[in-house]
Amino acid sequence: MSIAQNLQRITAQLPNNVKLVAVSKFHPVEKVMEAYDAGQRIFGENRAQELAAKAPQMPSDIEWHFIGHLQKNKVRMIMPWASVIQSIDSIELLQLVNKEAARIDRHVKVLLQLHVAKEQTKSGFTIDEVLQAAAEGAFNDLSNVTIAGVMAMATFTDNMEQVASEFEQVHNTFLTLRDKYFASNDAFKQISMGMSEDWHIAVQHGATLVRIGTDIFGAREY
Numbered sequence: 001m002s003i004a005q006n007l008q009r010i011t012a013q014l015p016n017n018v019k020l021v022a023v024s025k026f027h028p029v030e031k032v033m034e035a036y037d038a039g040q041r042i043f044g045e046n047r048a049q050e051l052a053a054k055a056p057q058m059p060s061d062i063e064w065h066f067i068g069h070l071q072k073n074k075v076r077m078i079m080p081w082a083s084v085i086q087s088i089d090s091i092e093l094l095q096l097v098n099k100e101a102a103r104i105d106r107h108v109k110v111l112l113q114l115h116v117a118k119e120q121t122k123s124g125f126t127i128d129e130v131l132q133a134a135a136e137g138a139f140n141d142l143s144n145v146t147i148a149g150v151m152a153m154a155t156f157t158d159n160m161e162q163v164a165s166e167f168e169q170v171h172n173t174f175l176t177l178r179d180k181y182f183a184s185n186d187a188f189k190q191i192s193m194g195m196s197e198d199w200h201i202a203v204q205h206g207a208t209l210v211r212i213g214t215d216i217f218g219a220r221e222y
């Protein structure tokens with residue numbers, strides 16, 4: 001199946017309120033352009049250097065989402081390109097993103113990454129941490145950042161009940177945050193979860209953004 005056919009197959013199955021982030025990491029610009037030419041406009045990258053190298057070679061109406069762990073010394077590199085930084089995993093990073101956005105007079109949307117997987121390697125706020133930070137006002141008064149929702153990855157496992165239960169935790173945490181702390185922020189509406197292996201389940205549990213790479217572009221060559 002071609003990239004265009006894969007995109008068509010996936011988008012045909014997504015409910016109207018769910019958007020597709022085509023995860024183009026490790027794929028060369030000509031492959032990414034195939035997706036663009038098929039109408040895809042939202043792309044996700046997880047490495048700062050790769051985003052900063054690719055984005056200038058691609059059309060400017062693309063919405064780039066940064067989805068990987070973001071080191072503080074790489075914030076400046078992605079700031080001109082990222083429309084959405086999905087992977088905010090600490091208050092320090094959030095404040096730095098706000099500062100760097102202000103420095104170049106840009107406004108950026110961000111998602112709060114939640115750690116619900118049973119794996120040490122995945123980053124993000126635990127549910128307790130994010131609720132405590134919200135209660136302490138850590139998400140208020142950011143001049144150049146809009147907090148637009150949450151992002152998460154499920155545990156890498158064949159146990160789809162576990163995956164479903166993790167997605168449900170993300171959904172519930174999103175609702176708590178929204179109703180208790182973001183009631184006056186209309187932009188707080190995104191739940192980014194679901195990858196090639198588990199996006200059907202994510203959609204059943206309230207995802208509004210799914211991040212799909214392999215299912216569109218094939219296997220990555222590392």
Ligand SMILES: *Cc1c(COP(=O)(O)O)cnc(C)c1O
Pocket residue numbers: 023025046067068153194195196197211212213214215
């Ligand atoms: C690579 C990646 C994806 C896409 O993974 P696939 O299994 O190729 O669909 C989604 N989210 C994040 C954070 C990623 O790093």
